[in-house]
Amino acid sequence: MKVSPQDIENSLISGIQPIYALIGEESLQIQELVDQICAKAKLEDYVEKTNYIISKQTDWSFLKASSENYDLFGAKKILEIKLIGTGPGVAGSKALKDYAINPDPSKVLIISAEGLEKKTHSSAWIKALEEAGCLIIINSITLNQLPKWIIETGQKYELEISSEASHLLAEKTEGNLLATLQEIKKLALLFPNQNIDIKKMASSISDSSKYDIFDLSNAFIAGNKKRTAIVLESLKAEGTPETLILWSLSRELTNLFKVMNQKSTKGIWGPRHYLSTLEESANKISLSDLKRALQQIAKIDSSIKGGSQQDSWQAIRELTLTF
Secondary structure (H helix, E strand, C coil), rough: CCCCCHHHHHHHHHHCCEEEEEHHHHHHHHHHHHHHHHHHHHHHHHHEEEEEEECCCCCCCCHHHHHHCCCCCCCEEEEEEEECCCCHHHHHHHHHHHHHHHHCCEEEEEEEEECCHHHHCCCCHHHHHHHHEEEEEEECCCCCCHHHHHHHHHHHHHCCCCCCHHHHHHHHHCHHHHHHHHHHHHHHHCCCCCEEEEEHHHHCCCCCCCHHHHHHHHHHHHHHHHHHHHHHHHHCCCCCCCHHHHHHHHHHHHHHHHHHHHCCCCCCCHCCCHHHHHHHHHHCHCCCCCCHHHHHHHHHHHHHHHHHHCCHHHHHHHHHCCC
16 A cells, blocks of 8 residues: 555554565655654564665565475574665566565564666555555655655654754755754754744854855766755865765766766666756766866876875866866
């Protein structure tokens, strides 16, 4: 059966299902629901938990063994299978479909799938899981919805966050749920059981590092030169090493080169919005410009290691502004 994230609590009250499949873009949203399911399962004596993070090399025999070898001593267990940016593959699809036909009554199987393509949502293995248990599709929180999420999450930490303060935090974190949650947790430590107005919110977030290396990566690969320049100067002021900056830019250019060569994002890890940005950038940038940028990376790397008198920071600025 299909259940919305908002109705999962009521569904769990009715009883634990043998299978839960959770599909979404944000790991934090997925994890919150996984935690709810696990908490309910533990109340019903499913005390052990085993995690499997799926890769191309995964041996799916563990799932077949689970369905064939019931625990004679009645030990109840939770199995969580994590799919990150990829489906289960041919072998995994078959293993999941076979398991769904005859689930192990002594286990709760949780499949958490982050960043799956939408066309995958109608796959046979997902339909099999839905028929045997519970399917939860988690829609991403938009920037417009984020202030409400901040207020509701704040209440879980015994904070009353005002509307103005929630909008300020949403603007600051720009939709990054993990960064937003970290700020809420910090507020709970600084102002326990208090009302959070815009003044308290401003004083809290002003003490935080404004940007991180991934903000630079995202702005750079999206071609947003103005934001890239702002983030770069902020990181420089905070003392971020040139080597880390260069690694970030090099990784994005290398990923972009892969996309241009193979005409897809296959084999590149990342959330769906990141992969979409790579695909869009690959259609806008010429191969010659990309190769020139990679040559610049090599020269900057040499200068950082003392191979030339070039100012590495200035060279990095030029690369981000001219690419």
